[in-house]
Amino acid sequence: MVAVAILAAGRGTRMKSDLPKVLHSLGGRSLVERVLHSLSEINPSRCLVIVGYQGDRVKDSLAGVIDHLPPIGSLEFVEQTEQLGTGHAVQQLLPHLEGFADDLLVLNGDVPLLRPQTIQNLLQTHKTNQNAATLLTAHLPNPKGYGRVFCNGQNLVKEIVEDRDCTPAQKQNRRINAGVYCFKWSQLEKVLPQLVANNDQQEYYLTDAVKFMAPVMAVDVEDYQEILGINDRKQMASAYEILQERVKDSWMAAGVTLIHPDTITIDDTVQLSPDVVVEPQTHLRGQTVIGVGSRIGPGSLIENSSIGENVTVLYSVVTDSAVKNGSRIGPYAHLRGHVEVGESCRVGNFVELKNSTLGDRTNVAHLSYLGDATLGNKVNIGAGTITANYDGVKKHPTTIGDRTKTGSNSVLVAPLTLGEDVTVAAGSVVTEDVPDDSLVIARSRQVIKPGWRLNPEE
Ligand code: UD1
Numbered sequence: 001m002v003a004v005a006i007l008a009a010g011r012g013t014r015m016k017s018d019l020p021k022v023l024h025s026l027g028g029r030s031l032v033e034r035v036l037h038s039l040s041e042i043n044p045s046r047c048l049v050i051v052g053y054q055g056d057r058v059k060d061s062l063a064g065v066i067d068h069l070p071p072i073g074s075l076e077f078v079e080q081t082e083q084l085g086t087g088h089a090v091q092q093l094l095p096h097l098e099g100f101a102d103d104l105l106v107l108n109g110d111v112p113l114l115r116p117q118t119i120q121n122l123l124q125t126h127k128t129n130q131n132a133a134t135l136l137t138a139h140l141p142n143p144k145g146y147g148r149v150f151c152n153g154q155n156l157v158k159e160i161v162e163d164r165d166c167t168p169a170q171k172q173n174r175r176i177n178a179g180v181y182c183f184k185w186s187q188l189e190k191v192l193p194q195l196v197a198n199n200d201q202q203e204y205y206l207t208d209a210v211k212f213m214a215p216v217m218a219v220d221v222e223d224y225q226e227i228l229g230i231n232d233r234k235q236m237a238s239a240y241e242i243l244q245e246r247v248k249d250s251w252m253a254a255g256v257t258l259i260h261p262d263t264i265t266i267d268d269t270v271q272l273s274p275d276v277v278v279e280p281q282t283h284l285r286g287q288t289v290i291g292v293g294s295r296i297g298p299g300s301l302i303e304n305s306s307i308g309e310n311v312t313v314l315y316s317v318v319t320d321s322a323v324k325n326g327s328r329i330g331p332y333a334h335l336r337g338h339v340e341v342g343e344s345c346r347v348g349n350f351v352e353l354k355n356s357t358l359g360d361r362t363n364v365a366h367l368s369y370l371g372d373a374t375l376g377n378k379v380n381i382g383a384g385t386i387t388a389n390y391d392g393v394k395k396h397p398t399t400i401g402d403r404t405k406t407g408s409n410s411v412l413v414a415p416l417t418l419g420e421d422v423t424v425a426a427g428s429v430v431t432e433d434v435p436d437d438s439l440v441i442a443r444s445r446q447v448i449k450p451g452w453r454l455n456p457e458e
Pocket residue numbers: 007008009010011012022050080082083084085086087088089108109110111145146147148160162176177178179204205206207228229230231
């Protein structure tokens with residue numbers, strides 16, 4: 001079975017960032033994670049990631065997402081302590097692949113838009129033709145920065161020359177190397193020690209290996225956008241646009257309405273359902289799921305949250321939370337830090353909920369903050385009700401039973417339990433637990449002084 005190597009040791013100087021280039025996020029997934037996703041059709045036996053610059057950070061990041069990756073065999077990390085070029089990176093595999101008798105697929109860690117099918121086709125061509133090496137190429141309108149591929153006849157590769165090493169005449173060649181190769185390992189391992197750093201960058205180039213191998217075949221991709229490499233922030237932005245177009249096209253084909261799609265962004269980790277409507281200026285991120293018939297936006301951000309069926313979210317921010325069927329969120333609500341909203345609830349008009357649970361048919365409709373609170377069913381939280389959940393040192397919980405109603409401008413000082421069917425009088429500051437079926441009034445009584453005047457002479 002094929003093994004895979006991913007080159008991810010470089011810093012990515014042109015990104016001008018402390019973060020290793022391959023960890024920069026593109027629509028919710030790092031570049032290297034995306035490369036791993038492009039392996040979903042080939043089922044490799046081993047996957048060796050070559051790390052160097054901030055290698056531990058790259059390892060930790062991939063360990064964190066391993067459950068979301070397609071099957072890639074065993075994930076192994078190989079150190080390249082000094083980054084002396086792509087050929088030098090692959091040389092680091094020699095002790096790890098001793099005796100390996102099959103093909104090695106090599107991918108640059110900064111080529112994030114490859115389709116799984118494209119990689120499968122590359123492998124197929126490689127095997128069918130029994131090539132020593134097969135590589136992906138494309139004809140780019142603007143090939144600047146890429147290695148140029150020179151062929152004998154149609155598709156047999158003679159050499160690859162880096163952009164900076166090209167003569168003006170060679171620069172006219174628009175056929176570029178995508179940085180995706182399949183090698184017969186038994187041949188590559190003999191060639192690797194022969195590489196020399198005889199070029200403008202004084203680096204060991206993997207691309208030089210093809211000069212010593214035969215036959216080496218070039219396979220054109222149909223859609224050159226797939227093989228765009230990311231070297232700087234501008235290319236990152238272009239790749240993001242391509243990705244967004246793919247994601248949006250596929251959701252529209254699956255029955256989702258996107259109103260003014262150019263103003264919407266959707267991570268490809270998001271799951272939508274038929275008859276979802278996404279309104280303008282709405283952003284759906286991370287592990288978000290949205291159920292049938294829900295309408296999100298305008299002007300909303302949903303991140304790592306699960307939204308049920310027939311929910312509306314209007315001008316609101318929902319992160320790390322869950323909203324059940326038929327509830328209405330917003331305008332201007334903020335749900336964060338593990339909020340669970342039951343069925344047919346209403347939350348909105350300047351309401352912030354944090355780490356709180358609402359039962360079914362519960363309303364928090366105006367100007368409230370509830371933190372660390374657990375509410376039953378059919379609770380009505382009056383306008384301006386606040387849980388005072390933080391004493392300056394610790395956070396404390398509030399529990400509110402079924403059908404309880406708080407009056408406007410109540411302050412619930414936690415820790416606090418209000419039983420079922422409790423009524424809190426408007427303007428109360430409640431500091432002690434209230435049993436079921438009670439009215440609590442916790443404010444000073446109103447005083448009326450008849451005939452009183454500020455200035456009795458007037
Ligand atoms: C490389 C190719 C070029 C091709 C282009 C496609 C070479 C010499 N050139 O150029 O022909 O058109 O990709 O995008 O291979 N890396 C290491 N260790 C190193 C150096 C690089 O792991 O010592 C990794 C980087 O992290 C990166 C990948 O290899 O993920 C490619 O390196 P980069 O410097 O971006 O190569 P390019 O100049 O883009």
